[in-house]
Amino acid sequence: MAKITIERVYEPSDLKSAKRVLIDRLWPRGIKKEALVHDLWLKEVAPSNELRKWYGHDRERYDEFKERYLKELRSSPQREALDQLKELANKRLILLTATKDVEHSSASVLREILEAER
Structure with a gap:
């Protein structure tokens, strides 16, 4: 099973073989x-x-x-974007975010969903 990780955009990464997807709105x-x-x-x-x-x-x-965000993810166009992310999660995937508190962010919610639905 391919691994899904979260990285802050401000930190260097040595994982070049993974798909790197920025998931922040801004x-x-x-x-x-x-x-x-x-x-x-x-x-x-x-x-x-x-x-x-x-x-x-x-x-x-x-x-x-988290509850409100999960509700949003069930509707379009966020649902379509989530489906696209699910396809990418079949291989090594890095979710990129600028947030400081990764574990209390949309990135952690997305990782949880992607890992649960594979």
């Missing part, structure tokens, strides 16, 4: 588009702007954020 601050090593920017799979702003990386809201 381009990471301070990084030029040509400087980020990635295969795809799949911003459609990210939480809506409304949900992202409501959550604000407040850990006390994480459980409700």
